[in-house]
Amino acid sequence: MIFELFKESLRSIMSNKTRTFLSMLGITIGVAAVIAVVSLGQGASESVKKRISSLGSNIIFITPGRIGGAGGRLAQAVGNVLNEEDVRKMKQFCYSLSNITPVLQKQSVILFEEKNTIATVMGVYPSIFDMMELKVEKGRSFLESDEGKRVIVLGEKIAEDLFEGEDPVGQKVYIITSTGKQSFTVIGVLKKSGQLLFFNPDNAVFLPFKTAQYRIFHTKKVSLIVAKTISQDLTDTAVSEIDDYLYKKFKDENMYNIVSQEAILSTLSETMAILNLTLGGIAGISLLVGGIGIMNIMLVSVTERTREIGIKKAIGATNSSILLQFLMESIVITLIAGIVGILLGALIANFVGRMVNISVLITPSVIMIAMGVSTGVGLFFGVYPAYKASKLDPVDALRYE
Numbered sequence: 001m002i003f004e005l006f007k008e009s010l011r012s013i014m015s016n017k018t019r020t021f022l023s024m025l026g027i028t029i030g031v032a033a034v035i036a037v038v039s040l041g042q043g044a045s046e047s048v049k050k051r052i053s054s055l056g057s058n059i060i061f062i063t064p065g066r067i068g069g070a071g072g073r074l075a076q077a078v079g080n081v082l083n084e085e086d087v088r089k090m091k092q093f094c095y096s097l098s099n100i101t102p103v104l105q106k107q108s109v110i111l112f113e114e115k116n117t118i119a120t121v122m123g124v125y126p127s128i129f130d131m132m133e134l135k136v137e138k139g140r141s142f143l144e145s146d147e148g149k150r151v152i153v154l155g156e157k158i159a160e161d162l163f164e165g166e167d168p169v170g171q172k173v174y175i176i177t178s179t180g181k182q183s184f185t186v187i188g189v190l191k192k193s194g195q196l197l198f199f200n201p202d203n204a205v206f207l208p209f210k211t212a213q214y215r216i217f218h219t220k221k222v223s224l225i226v227a228k229t230i231s232q233d234l235t236d237t238a239v240s241e242i243d244d245y246l247y248k249k250f251k252d253e254n255m256y257n258i259v260s261q262e263a264i265l266s267t268l269s270e271t272m273a274i275l276n277l278t279l280g281g282i283a284g285i286s287l288l289v290g291g292i293g294i295m296n297i298m299l300v301s302v303t304e305r306t307r308e309i310g311i312k313k314a315i316g317a318t319n320s321s322i323l324l325q326f327l328m329e330s331i332v333i334t335l336i337a338g339i340v341g342i343l344l345g346a347l348i349a350n351f352v353g354r355m356v357n358i359s360v361l362i363t364p365s366v367i368m369i370a371m372g373v374s375t376g377v378g379l380f381f382g383v384y385p386a387y388k389a390s391k392l393d394p395v396d397a398l399r400y401e
Contacts, residue, residue: 010332023297024337026290027377031341031370035362036349037282043353043361045272058229059131060238061259062246081255082222084209086246090227093245096238098230101125102222104212110205111174111181112162119158120204121175123212124226131228134201139169139188147210152184156192157202175205175216182215235260290337291377294330331379338374342367 014020064081087102094100104123109116128134129141142151152173159168168189174181184207193201207216229238239258246256312322346362353360 019297019300020333023294023333024340026293027334027337027374028290028341028344030285030288030290031338031374032345032348034370034373035342035345035366036352038366039345039349039360039362040352040358041272041275042363042366043349043359046361047359058232058235058238059260060227060229060235060242062225062227062242063257063259064224065255065257081250082225083220084222086249087222087225090225090242090245094227094238094241096229096234096241097227099127099131100225100227101128101131102209103128103224103226104209104217104219105199105223106217108216109176110158110162111176112168112171115162117158117161119155120199121207121212121216122199122204123207123209123217125209128206128226131226132201134193135191136188137191138167139186141188142206142208146187147208148214149208149211150182150184150215151187151208151211153188153190153206154186155190155200155202155204155206158205159186159189173205177216184211288377291334291381294333294377295381327379327383330381331375334374334377334379335371338371341374342370345370 062082082102084102087100091097091100101124104121106121107118108121110119110121122128126141126143126146129136134141136153137156139153141153142149154162154168154173162168162173163171168186171186172183173186174183190201190206213219227238227242229235239260242258243253246258247253250256346360349360349362352358
């Protein structure tokens with residue numbers, strides 16, 4: 001019986017292609033929008049999480065101040081309160097740490113001959129390269145013996161902007177400071193790595209910490225501290241050890257902020273889940289509009305086929321069979337529209353992903369949800385027209401012109 005109803009539904013649908021197309025259009029657009037938005041959101045989320053996770057979950061960042069601290073105070077309002085002495089003491093008293101480095105960081109103009117670009121200047125210990133898994137493409141990274149020397153390691157994009165494919169190693173570049181130009185010899189260029197949490201190495205240049213401190217920054221304070229634990233299992237222990245040390249120093253937890261990659265990933269996952277749900281809900285509104293469109297078209301179909309319904313009832317069709325027939329038509333329309341919408345949404349998502357360089361993640365669960373929702377819409381909005389058709393009086397229906 002179901003198969004016969006299905007065939008009858010297809011025959012009815014194909015007999016009026018324009019009406020069917022208009023019925024399908026809203027659902028198709030709605031499903032396509034949901035698939036495109038959610039798959040792009042999930043893809044972007046997974047890309048960011050993968051990049052963060054590539055460093056392992058045992059990296060810890062210590063920054064001055066606490067964003068959203070007491071009285072709504074921002075981190076910048078606290079000022080630079082961390083220094084190199086804090087790094088030495090954390091290394092001594094925090095037994096869960098395998099490595100730690102202070103970081104001096106600010107934006108400056110970098111010059112080479114007639115070319116210039118803006119880069120993030122970073123003064124760090126040599127250990128930063130292993131901690132953040134920064135690989136050298138040309139030359140070398142600096143060593144502890146380079147402290148105080150005028151040497152510099154360039155990020156991939158900075159090297160490309162200034163040297164345009166030429167080998168920068170051995171060349172002199174200049175950093176513009178408040179006291180004038182400071183010259184440095186390029187000893188290495190990093191491989192492309194992309195955004196890594198609080199900075200992008202591709203758009204940065206790296207100096208030995210003492211060199212940066214005395215030549216560029218002229219301060220004993222540091223911008224932030226980066227630490228790495230012995231193992232991922234010791235991350236929480238390390239955070240507690242660092243917190244104990246800093247609280248004993250400041251007696252105020254709003255003077256510092258400790259962020260682990262694990263916390264960043266957790267917050268990111270929650271934020272992206274809410275964002276994807278919101279965007280999917282907004283896109284899903286078009287499914288509601290499409291469902292209303294189906295109901296309107298099906299009501300028109302009932303009116304147009306009143307005489308046909310009367311004939312079927314006159315030869316023995318029951319109310320339930322008429323109800324099922326119109327419900328089946330509604331479900332078939334939304335099912336076909338859903339399949340077309342999924343294909344269209346996948347094409348749109350891949351096209352937009354390539355345009356803005358975002359990976360696309362279309363999961364089976366998203367497809368199943370989209371199909372389930374579209375079929376549910378057809379069922380829900382098809383009930384009233386189907387019920388109306390089933391309740392038509394056969395005598396009145398036969399007399400209908």
